[in-house]
Amino acid sequence: MELSQRDRLSELVEQLTTSGQPQLNQDKMKEIKKICKASNDCIEHMYHSVLSRLNEEHAEVRLSAFQIASELFSRSHHFRTLLVDNLQEFLELTVETDSEQPLPPPKEVARKLRSLAIQTIQSWQTSYGGAYKKLALGYHFLKQVKKVDFQDAEARTVAERRRAEDRQRRMEMIYKERVEAALKDMEESYPDIEATLTEMECCMRLLLPEFELTGIQTTNSSSPNSQPANECSSVDEQPCCSKDVRDDKRGGKLEEKEGREKKKSDGEEKRETEDKGTIEGEERNTGEEEKEREKKDRSEEAEGEDEKRRDGNEHEKKKAKKVEDREEEEEEEKGSSAEEEEEEEEEGDEDLFIRNSGLISHSYSLDLNLSPGLHVKETEDNEAVVSTVIDLHKLIKSKHLPAVQGWIQVFTKSGAEQQLLRRALDLKRSLEAALQKHEELHIDYKTRVRKVMKAHSDGEDDDDDDFDEVPEKEGYEPHIPEHLRAEYGLDPTPSTSTAPVTKKPPAKRLAAPPPPPSSSFSRRLKRRAEEEQDPTCAAATLRLLKHNFPLPAEPSSSAGPSSSQSSSEQKATDAPVVPFGLDLYYWGQEQPNAGKIVKLASQHQFWAHTVVEEEVENEELLAESRSRYISFPGRFTPVGHHCRAPLGNGSLCQRQDRHKCPFHGRIIPRDEDGRPLSQEDRLREEQEERRKREEQPDWRDAELMRDIEAATGEDLGSDRVGKKGKGKGKKKYPNLSDLKQSANTSRSRLERKVFNKSAMRRVAQVMSKCDKRKHEKFSNQFNYALN
C-alpha cells in the first residue's frame, strides 16, 4: 500500500470521526471505499484506525467510527474477518457489554450508538451469521447472556428493563396507597357529604317548594312560571298589558301559583274593563272629530283635549275616560244603545283596524322587563334557611368538591376499580348539581349580609352586653373607637380623629383643666388625671405620645382672637418642637446660679475644712445653660437622578446614588445614550476604557488559571483568556460536542469552589488550629492531653 493512500485514509477517518454529525459524509465515505477497494492492506489499515477511533472516550467519535465500520463490514470480507476476530472488544465499545466500561458521554449519542449497534449486529447476524461463527456466538451472547431484546426499539438491557419495572412497581405501590387513603377518606366523609346534600336539598325545597314540581333544575323551569302571563298578554296584544305584567312581577315569583293566577285573572279582568273603556273612548273620539268636521260647533275644551291626547299617549286612559264622561254627559239624552249603533255606522276604513285589533296605532313598543330565572329574595322568614344554604354552599365548594375531585384524580390515575370511580363520579355529579341549583336560585344575599352587619353593630351598641369580643390590643393604638374611649380613660372626643380636633380646647396639656361643667365630668377628669400618672395605663402612654408627637393641628386650636389666629396657626406649624431644657425652664428669667461651680480645695472629705465653699463663675457653663443646641440635619430629599452610565448589556445604570456611583464613579450629566455631556468627562471615560481593556483583571491571569486547572482538572477557560490576545480560540475538533462543557453544572461549579485546594487547605488549617488550641488549653490535664 502506498504511503499516500495510508495518509489519505487516516486523514479521512479523522475527518469523518471528528465531524460530530449523526450521519457520515457520503463523499468522504465513497473516497474511503474507493481506496479500500484497492487492497487488503488498506482494509487492515482502516480496521486499525477505526478501532483506535472506537476507543476514544467520546460517543460521537465512536458513532462515526461505528458507521464507517458497518459500511466496510458489508463490503469487505477481509474487514469482516478482522472485525469478527475482535468482536468482543467491538461489542464492548459499541453495545456496552461490559458494565464496567460504560459508553462515554454525551448520553443521547451513546444511546443512539447503542441502539444502532444492536440493530446492525442483528442485520449482520441474519446475513453473515452462518458464515462467521464468532459473529453468531456474539449474537447469541448478546441475546441470551446480556438479554438484549433485539425487537425492543429502545434496545434496553436487562438492568434497564428491571429498573423500569421497579419504577413501575413503586409507582403502583404509591398509587395503591393513595387509592387506599382516598378510599378511606371517602368512606369517612361519604355520610358527611350525603348529609350535606340532603340538607341542601331540604333547604332548597324550603326556599322554593315547587322547585321540584315545576321544572327539573334548569332555566326552563322558570319560564313556565312567567310565561302564562306573558303569553296571554302577547296574545291579547293589549297596549297596557306591560303594566299588568309588571304588576304580576311585583307580585313576586315567590307567591304561590294560585295567588298569581288569581291575580292574573284579576288583572285580566281589570285590563278588559280598561281596554273596553279605552276603545270606547277612542271610538268616541274619532267619531267626535268627524262630528266636529261636520258640525263645526264643538266646544273649545274638547279640541284642546284632543290636541293633548295626540301629544302624549300616557294620559290616554284618563283622557279617554274624561272624553267618555264628557260624551256621556253630552249624549245623555241619546241613550247608550243608540250611541253604539251610531258609532258603528260612523266607522271608517281606518277604524276597521281598531275594531279588529283594538289598537289605535300600528307602532306600539312593548317593554317587557322580565328577568330570566328564579330569584329568591331573602326575607325575615327564610333567613335561617338561607344562611344554612350559604353555609352548605361554602362547605360543598371549599371542602367536599375539591376532596371528591382529588379522589377522582387519584382513581383515574391509578386505574382503580370502576365501581369506586363511578361512585366518586356520582358524588361529584350530585355535588355539582346541588351547586348549580343553588346558582339558579339566585338568592339575594345582600340584604342578609347587611342585616348581619346591622345586627353586629346593634350588638356593639348594646350596653348590657358585657362580654363583647374585643380585638387584641397592644401598646399604642392610634385609632380608638369613640364608644371605647371611656374605657381607655380618655375624654369622649378623640384627639386623633381629624374632625373634632379643631373644636377641642388645648387645655388638656396644661396642668389645670378648665372648670368642669358637671360633677360627673369632673370626676371623670380627675380619674383620667390619676390614670395619666399611672405608667401602666394606656392614658399615660397616650399622653407621652402626645408629648412626643404633637399633632400639627393641635396648636391651631389655641384660643385667641380670630384676627391673629391665621398667623399664629402659620407660626405654630412652622415652629419646631424642641425638648424641654433648662433654658426653657428659666425662659425670660435670670438663672440664679448659672455657671457657678462649687470648688473644693481638697478632694478629701475628712482632712479638708468642710466650711470652705468657693463658688467659681464659669463663663462657659453660663453660656451653656443659656444657650441651646439645635442640630440641623436638613431634610431628606430623595435622589431623582440615575447614574445612567452605559452598561455592558446596552442598558443604562439605574443606580440612584446622590453623588457617586460605586461602579461608575462620580455622577455626571449624560445624554440618553449614556454618553457624558461634557467633553472632558467623555475623554476621561475613554481613557479609562482603554486602560481597562489593556489590563486583564488579575484573577483572570492565564498562568494562574492554568495552574488551578492542572490542580483541579476543571476547565476554567484559561486557554480562552490566554488566547484572547491572539484572537483565535481554536479547539482541536470544533464539531464534536464538548464533554467538559456538559460538566459545567451548578453542582460541579459548587464542587469546584468547595473542594478547591486552597479552600480545603484553609479549612484544614482552621481545624488543626482548633485542635491545637484545645491541646494547649488542656495539655496539662492528662485525660485531655491524650486525645
Place this chain on the structure above:
Amino acid sequence: MLGFLAARQAGVDDPLRLRRAESTRRVLGLQLNPDRDVDRIHGNGINTIDIDSIEGRYMLSGGADGVIVVYDLENFSGKPQYTCKAVCTVGRSSRHVHKFSVETVQWYPYDTGMFVSSSFDKTMKVWDTETLKPAEVFEFEGNVYSHHLSPIARKHSLIAVGTKNPKIQLCDLKSGSRIHVLQGHRAEVLSVRWSPRYEHILATASADSKVKVWDVRRASGSLLTLDRHNGDKSKASSEAVNTAHNGRVNGLCFTGDGLYLLTTGTDDRMRLWNSATGENTLVNYGKVCNESRKRLQFTVSRGCSPEFVFVPCGSSVAVYALHTGELVTMLRGHYNNVDCCEFHPDYQELYSGGKDCNILAWVPVLRASDVEEESNSTNTGAVGQSSVNPAFQDAWSSDED
C-alpha cells in the same frame, strides 16, 4: 510432512515422532470452527467439563445452575458440519440435581457408566450414567471446590475432595465413606489433583497460596510444599516462605507424564514445577490473567513434541509452550470469562466453557483449506468465486469507482 512419512516408511524414525509432529501441527492450527458446535443446554456459566479417557467420546459439563450435561462428541454423520448432541441431562427438573453451582465433574476413569460431581451445595454425588441417579452422596461441611479421582489408580479408588475446610478429605468409593483427612493447609482447598504417574501422589492447591504434594500412604504430613523461591531465604519474606504464589492458588495440573506440575494463582502467574523434587523450574509465562475465586480448570496437551498448556485467560484461552513459556496463540471466541478447558488427546481438539454459557470446540484447521485458498487465488475467475460461501465475498458496489 512428506519427509516424516518417508522416514516412517523407511523405518528411520520412531512412529511416535510422526505422530507427535502431526499432533503438534494440529494443535498449532486450533481455531474456532463453524462446522463444530456444541449444543447450548446450559442457561448459566459453565464451570467444568471433562472428557472420558476410555473412548474419548463423551463429555461431561457442569454448570453454575447445577445442571450436568453429557455430550456425544463423536461425529458419525460423515459431514464436517456437526453439532455435539447432548445425550442426557441432569436438569433443574431432576429430583437429584445439585442445588447450587456444580464445581467439578469427572468421569470414572475406567468406565463411562459412572461419574462424580461436586457442588457448592456441600455435596459430592456419584452418579450412575444409565439412570442418571446418584449412587452415592457424600456430604461435607463446606462448599466443595474440587475433587479428583486418580486416573491410574489400581490399588485404591479414592476421591480427594477439596472443600472450604482446609482439611483435604479422602473418600473411598469402595466403602462409600470418608476414610482419611490430610491436614496442613490453612485456608480452603481450591484444587486437588492426583499424579498421573504415581497413584498415591496427590497435589493440592489452597487459598493460603501454598501447594502441597502428599503421599496418601503417609499420614503424618505432606511430602513437599512447593516454594517459588526454591528455598532461597534471602528472596522471600518470612511469611512468603514455602508459598507457590503470591495469592490464591486456584489451578493445578500435572503434565501428561506426571513429571511436571503446573499451578496458576491470582497473582496472574503460572508456574511449572518439577513434581518429583518440588523445584520451581522458573519458566516465565508472562501475565496470565486470573481473577477467579474458584477453581480454574486448565489442561496440557498430550502427545505433542513440545507440549502446550491451554489456560483460560480472561475471555480467551491462552496457549503456551510448556517448557519455554512462549505464548503461542490466544484463542478468542468467548464473550465472557472462560472457566474451564479440556483437551481431547485423540483428535487434538480443545473444548472450553465459560461464563457466556457457551462450550466452544476448537478444532484444528485442516491443511486442505490452505490448498483451497491457494486454488482460489490462482484461478481468479468467477467460477472460483462462486464455490466460496457468498458471505465471504467482497461486495464493493460499482459506484465507488
